[in-house]
Amino acid sequence: MIILAIYIAIFVGAYLVVRLVMSGLAKAHDFTSLKTVTFGDESAVKANTAASIISVVAVFLIWGAFTGSSLSPVHVPGPFVGDASFTYTAEAEDGSRDDATVTVRVFPVGEDVEEPEVEPGEGFAKNDAATLGAWRSTLIRVDRNDEIGKREGARVVAIDGKPIAPGETVEVASGVVTLTPKGTPNYKPAQGWQMEPIWLPPPEDVIRRIGEIAQEGYQNYTLLEHLGWSLFRVLLGFFFGALVGIPLGYAMGLSGWFRGWFEPIVEFMRPVPPLALIPLVIIWAGIGEVGKIILLFLAALWIMTIAARSGVSGVKISKVHAAYSLGASKWQILRHVIVPNSLPEIFTGARVAMGVCWGTVVAAELVAAEKGAGMMIMVASRFQLTDIVIMGIILIGVIGYGIDILMRMAERWLIPWKGRG
Amino acid sequence: MSSLLIDDVSMRFDLPDGEAVQALKNVTLNIKEGELMAVLGPSGCGKTTLLNIVAGFLAPTSGTISLGGKTVSGPGPERGMVFQQGALFEWMNVRENVAFGPNMKHMPRSESDGIVDHLLEVVGLRDFKQKAIYELSGGMQQRVALARCLANDPDVILMDEPLGALDALTREKMQGLVLKLWKETGKTIILITHSVEEALLLGERLLVMAPRPGRIHKEYRLPFAELGVGADLREVKKHPEFGPKREEILSMIWDMEEEIMGRAEEADA
Ligand SMILES: Nc1ncnc2c1ncn2[C@@H]1O[C@H](COP(=O)(O)OP(=O)(O)OP(=O)(O)O)[C@@H](O)[C@H]1O
Ligand SMILES: [Mg+2]
Numbered sequence: 001m002i003i004l005a006i007y008i009a010i011f012v013g014a015y016l017v018v019r020l021v022m023s024g025l026a027k028a029h030d031f032t033s034l035k036t037v038t039f040g041d042e043s044a045v046k047a048n049t050a051a052s053i054i055s056v057v058a059v060f061l062i063w064g065a066f067t068g069s070s071l072s073p074v075h076v077p078g079p080f081v082g083d084a085s086f087t088y089t090a091e092a093e094d095g096s097r098d099d100a101t102v103t104v105r106v107f108p109v110g111e112d113v114e115e116p117e118v119e120p121g122e123g124f125a126k127n128d129a130a131t132l133g134a135w136r137s138t139l140i141r142v143d144r145n146d147e148i149g150k151r152e153g154a155r156v157v158a159i160d161g162k163p164i165a166p167g168e169t170v171e172v173a174s175g176v177v178t179l180t181p182k183g184t185p186n187y188k189p190a191q192g193w194q195m196e197p198i199w200l201p202p203p204e205d206v207i208r209r210i211g212e213i214a215q216e217g218y219q220n221y222t223l224l225e226h227l228g229w230s231l232f233r234v235l236l237g238f239f240f241g242a243l244v245g246i247p248l249g250y251a252m253g254l255s256g257w258f259r260g261w262f263e264p265i266v267e268f269m270r271p272v273p274p275l276a277l278i279p280l281v282i283i284w285a286g287i288g289e290v291g292k293i294i295l296l297f298l299a300a301l302w303i304m305t306i307a308a309r310s311g312v313s314g315v316k317i318s319k320v321h322a323a324y325s326l327g328a329s330k331w332q333i334l335r336h337v338i339v340p341n342s343l344p345e346i347f348t349g350a351r352v353a354m355g356v357c358w359g360t361v362v363a364a365e366l367v368a369a370e371k372g373a374g375m376m377i378m379v380a381s382r383f384q385l386t387d388i389v390i391m392g393i394i395l396i397g398v399i400g401y402g403i404d405i406l407m408r409m410a411e412r413w414l415i416p417w418k419g420r421g
Numbered sequence: 422m423s424s425l426l427i428d429d430v431s432m433r434f435d436l437p438d439g440e441a442v443q444a445l446k447n448v449t450l451n452i453k454e455g456e457l458m459a460v461l462g463p464s465g466c467g468k469t470t471l472l473n474i475v476a477g478f479l480a481p482t483s484g485t486i487s488l489g490g491k492t493v494s495g496p497g498p499e500r501g502m503v504f505q506q507g508a509l510f511e512w513m514n515v516r517e518n519v520a521f522g523p524n525m526k527h528m529p530r531s532e533s534d535g536i537v538d539h540l541l542e543v544v545g546l547r548d549f550k551q552k553a554i555y556e557l558s559g560g561m562q563q564r565v566a567l568a569r570c571l572a573n574d575p576d577v578i579l580m581d582e583p584l585g586a587l588d589a590l591t592r593e594k595m596q597g598l599v600l601k602l603w604k605e606t607g608k609t610i611i612l613i614t615h616s617v618e619e620a621l622l623l624g625e626r627l628l629v630m631a632p633r634p635g636r637i638h639k640e641y642r643l644p645f646a647e648l649g650v651g652a653d654l655r656e657v658k659k660h661p662e663f664g665p666k667r668e669e670i671l672s673m674i675w676d677m678e679e680e681i682m683g684r685a686e687e688a689d690a
Binding site: 316318319321322323324325326327328329332336337340341343415416417420 | 476477478495496497498500501502504507508509510511512521522525526553554555569570573575579
């Protein structure tokens with residue numbers, strides 16, 4: 001909730017700041033800036049570069065701030081670290097009371113610390129010392145060294161002078177103390193707002209992991225091999241899917257028999273998410289490469305079939321008529337009119353198919369694989385290696401995004417007439 | 422002589438709801454080689470249908486079409502078509518569009534290049550040879566379509582409102598171009614238009630069609646096309662017979678439109 005509020009605040013704040021800065025600068029005078037009606041005119045809406053940059057920075061900033069990252073200049077309060085102390089009051093059976101101090105050294109997880117040295121102190125209750133990792137809590141057997149302990153009938157009745165009964169909690173400086181039902185104080189230092197690395201490691205840990213795994217590898221394969229295998233499976237599956245799907249789509253667009261024959265199959269398979277096929281493919285083809293490629297083939301197949309089919313149906317009849325009147329044969333019409341005319345649709349389909357295949361391969365690897373991006377994060381999650389999991393997710397996202405950008409570039413280069421018929 | 426014979430052609434469309442539209446009824450025409458025939462008529466009188474039948478895209482329910490004694494049974498390169506718009510191949514540049522017909526015949530590049538260059542020169546697009554179609558204006562695109570059709574050297578050119586989408590000025594220039602090409606190439610041309618003026622200017626023969634069922638209403642032979650070749654078309658419009666003819670045909674079409682409306686109202690009542 002706090003994070004959401006902060007995020008919205010950054011969103012609004014950045015907008016105001018950028019507007020303020022921009023209004024100071026010279027105004028652009030391109031065509032769009034001269035339009036007076038922009039609301040509702042989609043073509044006038046261009047992604048604001050500043051907003052994109054701030055957006056990415058904000059995500060990392062929040063991530064850094066909530067993980068105590070050294071990359072982030074601001075931090076939300078972290079967990080308490082240092083020496084904390086509170087006093088407890090023990091009451092013996094005869095009603096006599098004595099105070100003693102507990103000193104707890106709270107240290108960042110992963111560091112070695114020594115227990116603080118304390119004087120035993122006066123009275124039958126003796127001072128105690130303990131060490132504790134940040135974000136943890138600990139039972140402190142305060143009666144351990146007391147002259148009259150629990151076994152002799154003494155009870156803890158107050159913490160820092162505030163009366164306490166078993167099950168109750170008392171706030172002390174830099175934390176809380178709860179008395180267990182058996183009467184032992186449980187100390188929990190202040191947690192702060194930061195996330196424990198095991199839930200969310202700071203960005204630099206993740207970056208360090210990328211470097212580490214890129215060099216040393218993980219689970220017998222280097223990072224490049226993991227990602228490369230995932231990508232290879234996608235490309236192979238997509239390739240076969242397109243190889244079969246595009247001609248099939250053309251046939252369905254051109255022949256009534258083909259359309260009648262395959263339409264029920266295509267329409268049935270289309271709404272089945274490829275993920276739902278994973279179990280069946282594993283049963284049939286095992287968890288090896290063949291199974292994965294069959295799965296990705298199926299994921300790409302229907303998308304490419306439908307794209308090719310609608311590419312054929314989308315051809316303007318006057319173009320086909322014109323070609324016939326210019327003496328083209330059926331084969332020439334297919335090659336020079338129908339195929340180029342369907343390319344925009346096929347490319348759109350290919351972009352969708354690539355996205356679906358990439359998502360499917362990761363999911364398939366999560367289920368079962370020896371190597372691959374999905375397998376990497378699955379194994380890491382079993383060992384609670386959150387930094388590897390996050391690293392994997394980021395790399396999967398970056399690669400998926402990269403594929404889409406490459407496809408869009410290829411599209412602009414190969415079919416410049418798209419949308420301008 | 423390869424004259425175009427339209428022999429007692431009728432066309433009925435059976436609609437899915439069981440009704441039928443008589444788009445053409447007993448249309449007979451003989452168009453001689455080198456004639457330019459303009460076709461006028463209220464909307465829905467079957468002009469496009471007739472042209473599609475001549476082009477071979479539709480088979481008539483009865484009657485035959487023959488060109489130079491050969492019966493038409495499908496589209497063919499001897500009957501070229503210029504569409505209203507959007508029939509150019511936008512994945513090809515101007516040159517490739519114009520060279521489409523020759524390429525389909527596997528004409529060697531050295532030969533087709535000469536034809537393409539010549540035609541682009543004629544339609545005034547020499548400098549646009551390598552441009553993409555979507556970089557051209559509407560009028561330029563229609564000139565490419567005309568050149569593409571001519572590159573295939575058809576005997577008959579069929580045009581369905583080829584200038585309908587153009588502005589008045591471009592349209593007038595294109596009308597001059599059509600006349601020029603007609604005279605230079607000696608092609609048989611059938612041109613459908615909605616503009617009475619255009620029909621008068623371009624139609625050596627002018628066919629007025631009537632709707633429901635689509636049929637030939639009246640035919641004229643006009644002197645204006647001959648006069649207009651290479652001349653200022655605005656001068657032609659000042660010809661003493663031009664104005665009266667225009668009024669005559671306009672009121673004829675108006676009467677037909679009113680009749681349609683009247684019939685529609687009756688049907689509604
Ligand atoms: N494919 C079709 N199916 C059913 N009816 C059709 C079809 N094509 C044309 N028609 C009908 O045939 C008649 C003639 O149509 P056509 O397109 O030839 O008219 P037109 O004279 O070209 O009209 P416009 O000037 O508006 O282009 C119309 O009533 C139309 O509804
Ligand atoms: Mg029409």
